Amino acid sequence: MGKKTYEMSKIAIDPVIFTIHDAKLKVLLHIREKSPFQGKKELPGGLLLGEERAEQTLKRKLKELVGSDNLFMKQFHTFTHPDRDPRNRIVSIGFVSLINQERVKDIVRWYDYNSLRDLAFDHKIIIEHAFQYLKDNLNSSVVKHFMPKHFPINKLQEVYELIEEKEYDNRNFRKKLINSGIVEETNKLEKGVSHRPAKLFKFK
Amino acid sequence: MGKKTYEMSKIAIDPVIFTIHDAKLKVLLHIREKSPFQGKKELPGGLLLGEERAEQTLKRKLKELVGSDNLFMKQFHTFTHPDRDPRNRIVSIGFVSLINQERVKDIVRWYDYNSLRDLAFDHKIIIEHAFQYLKDNLNSSVVKHFMPKHFPINKLQEVYELIEEKEYDNRNFRKKLINSGIVEETNKLEKGVSHRPAKLFKFK
């Protein structure tokens, strides 16, 4: 065996935090203040500190970003291309995280998934990868992280449709959902709408 | 913000290479010659060289290990616990890889998934994680990597049953498989068996 160089690297996490607002899928991004990619948008990532595992780094960032470290979070891919950051080699572990819109304060920093542009580094690719992961792994215990405690069934259908990029028949959707036993009716009603108010449901 | 230390780390890949031999799921492992964990079994991992992406490192290792870099390979998780290697911090990217038994020469280095013991580092956890990934993502385009070009349907059923840890009704299995159009009959027959020889099928 010849001489080999085993390069050291910094390790980062890149959280792709999704929420749904006004029937749009949104991602939390920052505007870069420094070069490289000054003025472009980037994922709110961070480097692993001395003794941290990636999940701890993510929790620390989530607390800072959205005030809670108790969100859905799942690794979906690790990005290792040596030139992904033009300055240093940085390996980045991509996470998907989800938050319901009621807990989002600063909606201005959240950008439509469907019109992302001017992204720094390889972050557009990372976000698309994250979305694909979400789409491929969607189920009720994932979707619930988008929803407030009480919600109308039609809002839940909307979330499925947005992420799976297909439509459901409303009658069939309700039937399947209610028969599945994963939600239950409450005695609450939707408020402040100028039409028949929906019954609110919750996850069991 | 106080002063923080952003630790550097070596980056490794740990390939969990599965095959099926004598109706058993097997994993390729090495016996460690050096401390720590001398004499224990370990995954045939490797560090990323200077300009390599993880997938390139994996291909290099696969070539070395099984003589081919053209196998199924999929990242499933990245392991970042700071004490996972007692010597240095090493972040390891776990991959699942699959190879069909006809291409395996040195079956002695392959160990039954169901009776793994004396594993070095966190490699038992990594392997169990890999198996779970495989189980959760099994489908015909994954399974085909376990199969030789021509195979009896019952062998394919056996593979599904081993990995999904459940049984199929043979008639229903054949029906579904053949109707799905993903395999087709050949005019070859199984040889060297002391019972009715099976028709051989292949993937389309």
Added chain:
DNA sequence: GCAAAAGTGTTATTGGTACACCCATGC
């Protein structure tokens, strides 16, 4: 002719899809 695994059909049940109209509320 016996042991061993291959191969084969029918019926019942379940789940999925398609489809159109009335209801409750705010303004």
Added chain:
DNA sequence: GCATGGGTGTACCAATAACACTTTTGC
């Protein structure tokens, strides 16, 4: 009273599950 979205049932089709016997080969 009109606009808006909420809420409801039935019929058809497709997929899945359950189940037992005959066939072909080697020895």
